[in-house]
Amino acid sequence: MTFTQKKEIITKITELLDQLIEVEPVSPAPAPELSADKPLEMLTVKECAALVDGLSANTIRQLCAQDKIAHVRAGVGRHGKILVSKVSLLKYLGITD
Numbered sequence: 001m002t003f004t005q006k007k008e009i010i011t012k013i014t015e016l017l018d019q020l021i022e023v024e025p026v027s028p029a030p031a032p033e034l035s036a037d038k039p040l041e042m043l044t045v046k047e048c049a050a051l052v053d054g055l056s057a058n059t060i061r062q063l064c065a066q067d068k069i070a071h072v073r074a075g076v077g078r079h080g081k082i083l084v085s086k087v088s089l090l091k092y093l094g095i096t097d
Helices: 003-021 045-051 057-065 088-092
Strands: 042-044 071-074 082-084
Touching: 042 045, 042 088, 045 057, 045 082, 045 088, 057 082, 057 088, 082 088
Parallel strands: none
Antiparallel strands: 042 082, 071 082
C-alpha cells in the first residue's frame, strides 16, 4: 500500500467520523409566558422530583445543565439553589398543569 492510498483511507475515515459525531446544537428552553393573573411558580430540585413519580433530583439537575427546562440559580457556587419553572418542567415532560 502506498503512502497516497493510506492518506486517502485516513481522509475517508476522518470524514465518516465527523459525520457520526455531528450533534445538533441544543436550544435553550423557552421562557414560560407570564401573566398578571397567574404568577410564575418556581420549585426546588427536590420539589420537582417529588412532583413527578419516578423522576429523580439528579435527572432534574441534568435537564437544567442541558438547558432543556427553564431554571435559575439563586446563590453562588455549590451552595446556590436551582429553582425550576414548574410550567417549563411539566411542558417538557408532556404533562399539562
